[in-house]
Amino acid sequence: MTDRNQALFERAKALIPGGVNSPVRAFKAVGGTPRFIERAEGAYFWDANGQRYIDYINSWGPMILGHGHPAVLEAVQKAAIEGFSFGAPTEREIELAEAIVAAVPSIDMVRLVSSGTEAGMSTIRLARGATGRKTIIKFEGCYHGHADALLVKAGSGLATFGNPTSAGVPPEVVQHTLVLEYNNVEQLEAAFAQHGKDVACLIIEPIAGNMNFVRASVPFMKRCRELCTEHGALLAFDEVMTGFRVGLGSAQGVYAKLIPGFEPDMTVMGKVIGGGMPLAAFGAKREVMEQLAPLGPVYQAGTLSGNPVATACGLTTLREIQKPGFFEELTRKTRSLVDGLTAAANEAGIPFSADCEGGMFGFFLMPELPQNYAKVMTTDNARFNTLFHGLLDRGVYIAPALYEAGFVSGAHTDDDIAATVAAAKDVFKKLA
Ligand code: KE4
DSSP: OOOHHHHHHHHHHHHSGGGSSSGGGGOTTTOSOOOOEEEEEBTEEEETTOOEEEESSGGGTTOTTOBTOHHHHHHHHHHHHHOSOOSSOOHHHHHHHHHHHHHOTTOSEEEEESSHHHHHHHHHHHHHHHHTOOEEEEETTOOOOSOGGGOBOOOSSSOEEOOBSSTTOOHHHHTTEEEEOTTOHHHHHHHHHHHGGGEEEEEEOSEEGGGSSEEOOHHHHHHHHHHHHHHTOEEEEEETTTTTTSOTTHHHHHHHHHSTTOOOSEEEEOGGGGTTSSOEEEEEOHHHHTTBTTTSSBOOOOTTTTOHHHHHHHHHHHHHHTSTTHHHHHHHHHHHHHHHHHHHHHHHTOOOEEEEETTEEEEESSSSOOOSHHHHTTSOHHHHHHHHHHHHHTTEEOOSSTTSOEEOOTTOOHHHHHHHHHHHHHHHHHHO
16 A cells, blocks of 8 residues: 555655654654644544544644534634634734733733744843843753744853854854753852843743653742842743643643742743644733833734634633633543553553643653753653654654653543553563
């Protein structure tokens, strides 16, 4: 039987760099042929050969309800008939802004955009405009989209300025971006002692899904908050992945329970708030957001910002996940997946550690949960790839990279979780 995924991949590679419109989809990290998805429904999607998979990618987070939720389909179809895009304000943008502000106490005002990259880029510009400062602090292993100023890698050893991770980014553009080690309090203290008065913002993934699943420790997060306050820098939470995914209060809600009175100054959102359509957002206190055009001097714009079809998709998604019991069920199923995988790995004698929060999970082929990027990257790539393809061959689709997180949707059933654990048991035996 011809492998239609392979045939499509060859065709795609002739016209699209790497055959994909986003690098991680090319399976470069894991090898093999990317699956071209033809359709999806609930917790599943089917590839070009008609093979069904239990979907733990959830489009990298957005599909928290599962694919094709009836209420979302209905809202999107209705919005499409009313009009795809006007380039003029609509009531539904206000409703979505109201829903976000109501669910995220740290946000007074919000601006809608079309991607997490745009939201992260605009947040940086706004922080610099609002403070009149240039320096940005970010952490190795955190990804905030591909805006030039954020494509910076940590140099060897201590904190470093301006080593671009990508060609095409001149060192001048990243000279004010300082990269520190995640969860390293000493380095954080030293950086603020040296540069504190120049720091416009510190941007962080509170639970780093771009390192698979690494939590900021409470002492570390506490110091991020205190040092930003002390030096007049803005604390920006990149919740593109964690927003409305790890809980109805997002990750800042998790930390507010652990650190009394905790809240960030700025928040970047995306993924879930768009429900799978191109929609992201950034928000902050009123006095910061009012620096934005057309009110203030910081320019930011977008043809499709607040797109009427995307806002219908996002707003309906938010309303559905806020229904009583949704998050309790999602959390229970995610926890049961993580516990099942851990038990299976232990039974097979495979070094394994896993963690989850709400509908987001991560696991590592190592006995202890890693606390930073360097540790995450000590994972044996080949063993992860064997696990990835072993699960894929058994109809379970997890992230095609060891540094990416996993996601459960409201459509996943206990049977799906059991089937996933059974498949993993099989593969762990091979790995042992
Ligand atoms: P987008 O521009 O891809 O919508 O969002 C960028 C972004 C910003 N912040 C965080 C914390 C993110 O995780 C992302 C995007 N995440 C990746 C997956 N790790 C999206 C998948 C992809 O790049 O194809």
